[in-house]
Amino acid sequence: MSIAFFFPGQGSQSLNMMAGFNDMAVVKETFKQASSALDQDLWALMNGEDSTALNETVNTQPLMLTAGIASWRVYQQLNGQMPVVLAGHSLGEYTALVAAGSLAFNDAVKLVRLRAQLMQEAVPAGQGAMAAILGLDDDSVRQVCLQAENELSGTVAEAVNYNSPGQIVIAGNTEAIARACELAKAAGAKRALPLPVSVPSHCCLMKPAAAKLEVALAQINVATPQIPVLHNVDVAMHSESETIKQALVQQLYSPVRWTETVSKLVAEGITEFAECGPGKVLAGLAKRIDKSASCAALTSVETIESFIAAHSAS
Numbered sequence: 001m002s003i004a005f006f007f008p009g010q011g012s013q014s015l016n017m018m019a020g021f022n023d024m025a026v027v028k029e030t031f032k033q034a035s036s037a038l039d040q041d042l043w044a045l046m047n048g049e050d051s052t053a054l055n056e057t058v059n060t061q062p063l064m065l066t067a068g069i070a071s072w073r074v075y076q077q078l079n080g081q082m083p084v085v086l087a088g089h090s091l092g093e094y095t096a097l098v099a100a101g102s103l104a105f106n107d108a109v110k111l112v113r114l115r116a117q118l119m120q121e122a123v124p125a126g127q128g129a130m131a132a133i134l135g136l137d138d139d140s141v142r143q144v145c146l147q148a149e150n151e152l153s154g155t156v157a158e159a160v161n162y163n164s165p166g167q168i169v170i171a172g173n174t175e176a177i178a179r180a181c182e183l184a185k186a187a188g189a190k191r192a193l194p195l196p197v198s199v200p201s202h203c204c205l206m207k208p209a210a211a212k213l214e215v216a217l218a219q220i221n222v223a224t225p226q227i228p229v230l231h232n233v234d235v236a237m238h239s240e241s242e243t244i245k246q247a248l249v250q251q252l253y254s255p256v257r258w259t260e261t262v263s264k265l266v267a268e269g270i271t272e273f274a275e276c277g278p279g280k281v282l283a284g285l286a287k288r289i290d291k292s293a294s295c296a297a298l299t300s301v302e303t304i305e306s307f308i309a310a311h312s313a314s
Contacts (some may be wrong), residue, residue, distance in 0.1 A: 003272045003311060004265050005083040006286075006295070007068045007092035007099070010060050010197070012279030015051055018067055026077055030105075034062060035092025038113055042066055057120055057199055061091050068095035068277035071298055075276065078301075080308045083274070085237070085265065087230040089115040089282055090161070090201065090256050091115075093248070099276075100225035102244060107220050113312045114216055118209035119199045119252070128161070128200035129177040133168050135190030141168045146186055148172075148180035160202035161256045164288035171200035180250045192308055201257055210252040217245045228248035235264055258282075262289040274298050274307055 021027040031043040042063055045053060053059055068088075074097075088096035093113050097103040101110070133141050138159065145157040155176035161169035170180055177200075181192035200206070222244050228237040232248040233254045238244050262285070267275075273295035275282040287296035296307045 001272055002084045002270050003081060003268050003274060003309065004085045004284045005072075005099070006073075006086065006273055006275045007086070007088035007095035007097075008275060008277045008279050009088065009090035009092040010012070010057070010064060010201075010284050011195075012277065012281050013060050013064055013067075014278065015049065015054060016047055017278035018046065019063070019073060019304065020071065021070065022079075024070075024074050024301060026073045027070040030073055033105065034066040034109045037109045038062060039313050046219065055196070057197075057286055058095065058113060058116040062109050064091055064277065065095045065108060068092065069098055070078040071218050071276045071278075071304070072099045074301065075274075075298065075304050075308075078304055078308055080304065081311050083227060084270065085228045085230055086225075087261050088232075088266075089258055090232065090251070091275070092282075093229070093232055093251060095245070095277065096229045097222075097225065100227045100229050102223050102225040102229065104221065110219065111216065115209075115213055115252070118212050119201065119206060122209040123200055123205050124209075125198055127174055128172070128198070128201055128205060129174040130169055130171040130195040130197050131177050131181050132193045132195060133170060133181070133184045133189050134193070135166050136168070136187060137166070138162065138168060138185055140187055141170065141184065144180050144183040145170055145172070145176075147183055148176045152179060156200075156203055156205055158203040159255060160200075162259045163256075164259055164285045167285070167288070171203040173200070177269055181238070191231070200219060202253065204253050206253040210249050214249045215246070215253060220245075228266070232258070232261070235260045258285065259289050260285050262293060266290045266293055272311070284285055 086096040156172035157176035280297040283295040286293040
């Protein structure tokens, strides 16, 4: 039976998030490698008591990538069946490319730290916002964003994460997102929840960051993935170095098309998924996107062993 692996992005982080792997030498070695690349102790940061530092974008992005790769290396060490395709949600796309052998781990850790810094610099603190709109269809969400932009001339409000039917994240200028939330509720949304983030990811306000990221990517070696990676920006797989780099640049200011990603895989006959990294966000979304999808969250050695046992028998 064919399986696909998903790698989570920001929002799945938490203190002690790798507690289920504490006895695995490969996990500590992975964190040591990343910490050395950044000259910062990521293991201590993750296992400390300061969730504020953990949730700072410049720390969260390299932490989530490192945690995802550490989990992936445990899976490999335990001889799990190789997935036929990989995908990552936003930042998770970088983790997927490392797992696929396309990006070197050290390069990726530094790259996502830079990505986070560029994103933070692109929009001054307090001027950008994101919110989750629950219970409205895609067109209705796009419509309330457009209305907010029209009412507040010169501002940005865009649908940026198509996470599952009825769960869409919007991003843009703080006042436009606040207005879009009001309009969404008036249009019948069950909830419009501001998200605790300081950067309005995946909207056009990130274009200055994308231009600088493109310059940095030009210096980095990107190989043909050994396992195909389905990209956020176009729900397509790419093998050419320049095309992959372009997909990562465009991803910064373009929507994450996650609903289409899962739907495409199911349409191709892949319904067995594993979320490789901390949290269970993508496992939950998979089921909402398609009832026939089964997604295990590999958050500990035990869950990985159970997944491997179930899929070696099938």
